[in-house]
Amino acid sequence: MISPVLAPVEVVRPPAVDGKGRFRALAEVTVGADETVLPGHYPGFPIFPGVCVIECVRLGALQAPPPEAGPLALVSVDTARFLSPVFPGDRLRLELTWSGGPGAWTCGGEVATHRAVAARVRLRFDGGGEA
Template structure:
């Protein structure tokens, strides 16, 4: 699976339907080239992919396979800068034929974003 993430996703807590993950944004990440020169911020799409990668990690830890079917909502509250550590608190809720992942992202006490993603069970060929 292709991903814009250069930083590894670290799982610090997990249960069957929840997890806490984190990643540290590398200041040398090539994604910063051209993304607001002289004032680099981490692209929002990378934060959404961080949640997706975290949801896949949680699903695998619970012996599930899930496939992303859509982005239900994203709300950005604060930018992420090179060197920041982003923490995601995820909750998976079962729904007909799949799952919803609701996540809140933070950097210490700073609320960064809320993300809701939709998944279906397994993978379809």
Template sequence: MSAEAAQTAEAAETAQTDTGWAPVPVPAFAAPLPALDALRVRHSTYGIEIHARTAVRAGDPNLAGHFPGFPVFPGVFLVECLRQAVDAAFSRQEGRAALLRVVRSARFLAPALPGDELSLVAGATAEAPGRWRVAAEWRRRDGVVVARAVAMFDEVVPDE
């Protein structure tokens, strides 16, 4: 079997569902600061693959004062982007939510500036029942890696 055929067979075996790109409504807990513009989720036998996009807009309140005269997208907002993306991915499974428990590591490698569009790629793998390890990477449109992080999330059923 050729390498290409093997990759195609593996992709067909592991890709169970792909929800496609979709706009993301502002979650009630995040209003008025949505961290996502679009989200795509793919479930496989290995876990969940999450792709998200967000634009860095000059008028966003999260840039105010960070830093005067040279606005930079705050690193904590990249973590918020990850939190909202993982929660949105889990909420697509009826009756589920994801709760950020800990950020194990975060490396901020390049600035994200007004006008940049950021792409988030995150892989979630189950470490224990209801406990997920998420490895994430953000890139600018020019391909530069802005940040990398590893975080732990708990899968929960929200109170009604």
């Protein structure tokens, strides 16, 4: 799969179980001015496209899966709510929360910049064993 996002996603905190039995992880990515999607998305006032914000969550999820998950494949984008814009130079903080179990996983991602929460996304993955 080819990603429209050039910037590397960095896992800051690997997945660990929280008090509710979910796995939580933290990843970050900096939106560079060299992202190929920027020139055509509001020329003269570039905004990082929402689909690329979703892709950042997907990339973060694949780099910070639950420990017992095997290879994961994206099945669906269950929800995506965009709350504030993302601009070139922004550092995105990806708070990832995993639920489910072997065979069927859901990853909720809250994406924030230094200004505000930019998006809330929920992705569904298949893989990692029998459901």
